[in-house]
Amino acid sequence: MARRKNMERRRVILGNTFKLIRENGLEKVSLQMIAEKSEISKSLLQSYYPHKSKLISDIARNLLTTLSSEVDKYDDIGHSSPYAHMKAFIYTVFILGSRDEGLDRIISQAITSSDSLDNWGDVLLSWLKENNIFGEYPEDFHDEIATGIAFVAVGVGRLYHERKKHHLTAEDLANYAISSLMYSFCHEDHATIQKALQDGHRIIASADMSSIHESIDKMFDPGKDIIS
Known part of the structure; x- marks a missing residue:
């Protein structure tokens, strides 16, 4: 159950990051923006994705x-x-x-x-x-x-x-x-x-x-x- 919840949160984070970057470009998207759109704290976001580079890597692989x-x-x-x-x-x-x-x-x-x-x-x-x-x-x-x-x-x-x-x-x-x-x-x-x-x-x-x-x-x- 914990793993399912973990992957579900990652899915939400990746989906929101994907939308934000498509709309604004990577340089204009901050971790704070991603956290707010995902309705979680920045610290919780960073427990999954400490840096934007890992987010980009996972989005690219899914794409x-x-x-x-x-x-x-x-x-x-x-x-x-x-x-x-x-x-x-x-x-x-x-x-x-x-x-x-x-x-x-x-x-x-x-x-x-x-x-x-x-x-x-x-x-x-x-x-x-x-x-x-x-x-x-x-x-x-x-x-x-x-x-x-x-x-x-x-x-x-x-x-x-x-x-x-x-x-x-x-x-x-x-x-x-x-x-x-x-x-x-x-x-x-x-x-x-x-x-x-x-x-x-x-x-x-x-x-x-x-x-x-x-x-x-x-x-x-x-x-x-x-x-x-």
Whole structure:
């Protein structure tokens, strides 16, 4: 019972923080504001989240996990390569950030904060392991995939932050991420890389962004499972 109450309070805190940052930006949101909106004392809030960085990290992880679940529902996703699937996931994150100023505040903070940056790689690696995508490959290949994803998470995160300067679309960013991973770390040939990018394009063309937005808006609603 105590653990359930603990997670319920964390859900409320995370949901309120998510709303405040979407509306105002991280810099304008204080722990006192979060505590007041959550109807608890600042000291109690800090017993759960001593610093805003941990709040951002948990929000980013819940956001990316929610998006990962939504991407799994895309048409033909189960018949495509893991690379095409990853392209669809990365595209979805960045297209939502490009279209929604509030989500962009969350995503931008996540990819520039050393405390939350690892969430990108963690979500992708978790998905790969849960679906045993590279299960038949030797262990050293798994290590190379993990290294590649860590590299891509940092690189594509920086490009997202500077996307307007370089006139990059969400699909450009997804293509750079996947082609870099496939070529530099998975040693795939040009034809295989192009097929993965084309398959990924076909997948994202079927995406219903309105339903994904709805899932994000409700991810901290009462009764929802959260990661914290």
